[in-house]
Amino acid sequence: MFIIKNILVFSIFLISLASYSYSQDSSTLSEQSYIKQYMPDFSNTSSSASSTTPVDLKTFVIDDIRIQGNASVSSAMILSYAELSEGSSVSNHSLAIAEKKIKRNGPFKSVSVTYDNSNKRVSIDVIENPLVTEIIFEGISIYPADELLSLITSSANKPLNMKHVRNDIKIIESKYKDEGYIEFKIYNIERPESDNGPLIFKIAEGIIDDIVITGNLKTQTYVILRELDIRPGDVINQTILQDNIRQIFNLNYFDNIIPDLTLTEEPHHYKLIINLIEKETSGAFTFGGGFQPNRGFNLFSDLYWDNLMGKGQLIMLKGNFGLGAGSFDNRSNTYQFKFSDPWAFGKRKSFTLRLWSSSGNFQSFNLLNQQYAFKNTFRRGIDTEFGIPHTYDFRTSHKTKYESISILDDNLHYYLYTYTFTASYDKRNQKLNPTNGYYANLSIEQGFKFRPKAIDLTRLDIVLQKLFPTFDKQVLFLQSKLGFIRSPQIANESIFVDEYYYVGGSYTVRGYLDNEPFGYGNKQVLGTIEYRYIFAPNITGYFFADVGYASKIKNNNGNFVSTRFTDLSQYNVTKGIGINFVINPIGPIRLHFGVTEKNVGRVQFNLGYSF
Template sequence: MTKQKHGQGRMKDTLRYQTIYFLFAFFFFAGSLRAQSPADSVAHVIIGDIRVEGNHRTRTGIITRELAIKSGDTIRTNLLAETLEIDRRKIINTNLFVVVEMIPEPNADSVRTDVRVVVKERWYLIATPVFQLADRNFNEWWYDRNRDFSRIIYGIYLSYGNVSGRADKLRVLAEFGFIPKFEVSYSLPYLDKAQKTGITVGASYSTNKTMAYRTWRDKLSYLNSEDINKKRFYSFVTLTRRNKYYTFHSLDLRWSSTNITDTIAVLNPNYFLKGRTKQTYFQLTYSYSYDKRDNFQYPLRGRVGGIQFSKIGLLPSDKINQAYAYGSYKQFFQLSERIFANSGIRARFSVPKRQPYLQTIGLGYRNDLVRGYELYVVDGQDYGLIKNELKYKLFSLQKHLSWIPVRQFNTIPLAAYLNTFADAAYVRNSYPEFSNTRLGNKVIYGGGAGIDVVTFYNIVARFNLTINGKGERRFFFNIAREF
């Protein structure tokens, strides 16, 4: 009886092991069969021919240089659309085209998938009249300069892009009126066969009669004059290097010469320091940037950042010895189908702390400002700036006007976004007595809401209602074009 029970027990154990082995074998072979199933064999596509169409002037290599996909690549089917969209954005960000489409099509061999890159080129030769204000922005002219039309700059701007079909550009600027200026530059982004190294050369000459000679209580002080009080000339050569799609290096060498009258030197002996009336120097600047935004003109997704180191005064004969470091980073988020956000930080540090007024740079110029303080200039040697924004897309459309015969102008994009923003900054001024600053050496902040309108050829118009830390409420308007 006992032997019979032991025999039955051994049979049960054997049966249990056989069952486990069978199940293991079943799942193993089922998994292998599933991995080799016909359904999975079409989960990837093989890139066939890549054809570029519509590039009448632009060389094909300039376009294919932006593509990560190559003929023969294997890409998962569910990632094909996203991969093509990323490459499409890179091509549109060259600023050579109005429209870019990436169209996958079956190859004649029925195995591979071809890609058609269809582009519509911009109008490359643009001669536009210059009619702008001499002030830092429209709002300063409107509120602080009493809408004085004598402060108008007029002239002509000539931009000849894609001169040789290699994304090169010739720029000529001739301005008259309040600040006469003449500039010329030529850039060739790809010198070598590897299409990684480029060069830009240029020169500029300008004169001032009425000019800002100091900052006092965070406002620019002007000398009104009929005589020329300032002359400036500079020339430069910049080498650029683009090893990867999103990283850029540049090395800029320039020579600058500026002369002011004795009147300016008396009004502000710190303009060049020690009451000097002439400043000449060489300057060497290295810049690195990483730019992976979906659109350079008006980004909604991605990130951009960079650092810059500069030495002003390279020779013993240069009457200035100064250096600075500048860094920035900005992240763009898509929170939902229509809601977007971005947040960024910028900072600048310079030495020594005793600097000429002309090289003492704080907040208030270009986009380095706290919104709500557009009417102020906060001088200082170092600063940090934080900017945040939340926006809602009202609409984004692209209208094709078939009745316009010129193809570069018959496709008009138009978009509008509601936005709200909040900024904060701190400017450190080591010599506040020179400008009697009220905003330096303390935290300043501002915020508001508005609407952005984006249209073709990189034009962005901004309408904002703001409030700053001083309790000032104002409406500000700004229009800009990214070249």
């Protein structure tokens, strides 16, 4: 078991901490040509044979080759096209083939290849095409003309060469299509016919004239349009379009998004139509209660609305009320309020406000008997957070928090004045049920001792996630979480009892009871492996294995002892099976069955959105 545990721990953290690579498959549209072949009719072989003109295969020896009319192409190059040489034998048939090769490969308007039997000389007479005075690309906006000129073979001040032009068309088309410009076309070529002149490539890149949103019955149109980086007048790009559709989907207001391009009256211009299938609701309301022998009766009520009035704002109200039972006095009340606006100060510059208040008897970890017990506690707090986008995937945020905590049974009162800097990089293909990509989050919280009872602390948290698609609708998910708290008062467990990490429970290492952690302290290491099967966008089943460590671990005697994170024998591992699903208007539901190292299994159930 120890060997298996070591392998599991190392596999989780080594893979999660590995350098992330993200690649997106880009599919291009290729034009298909349908060629109908007409095969010769061999049914009447006698008549066909009688009507066939025999090929003159009489050969002549070449003593001399004369080339006339060439100015820009060397005689040696023309001979290489013709594949003729002095001293070789030729026939009238091979001379005709040589004539075609020269015309096909060279910049010639006309080519004549003849043989003079009197002096055994082959004469090659050519007339060169007009000179290309300049090369013009009409209709380009994506690439500068100099960049396209560097790719093609045709050049100015040389005779027109149609072989080069045909190859240049393929090169330019490949350049655009490889970069995702799926509606790009070279629809015409203007070339000098008799006089010297420019070679003009007529290019249509595929322009968006208008953007139309359909199917949004509740969400206001501007909330959708502001997520788009595409604007009328932009060139259609498949990769950019896919990224924009991802941004709309990440709003989590829609079940499906179907983009469509239709031609407008102006040639090579398009209307982008985004067809939406909106979710039945963008919020949830739950009300319920329960009874536990060691906690008594409990009532709760949650309101979650993440698309307030169709404006993309979020509001959350949570209430929890303990009613008490018998000798367990858990009479208490908790109120929480949250408001968030993802575009409060312009393009994806977000603002979040949270308020909370709780008073009464709450379960708190008792460091004397190392069990949870009810304590009369009073908490009030507020925090504000401002989010700043640097790119769509990379964001930073700045949060300030004030909280007053009183544990009346312990005659303890302290304050938290903290500032938290967070940086996140999210390259998952989507936020709801992602199937590919990675996510990284770094959070640093600093407490300031503005008054004598304020706590001076530094909290560092790191989250790393990686998803590997395997088969259809199946994903391997890896996650690592690291946490560390530093403070001059860290040894004062009476103060830090509510600030420590607690490891073991439905949100850390599944299979352990939430009120019976196997570890706590100022350090934590968590790892998760899940093999997921996505039944539907809102239903996912999975097998899982969790591993966890804290700076103090419960030993076989039930006592918590200090440990080192390098000692892998102190890591606890659980495994199990679970399912996540969303039911409107209740919200997310998480149900899993976990088995601990001591082969103790239990079902755990979580309901609602986190605060």
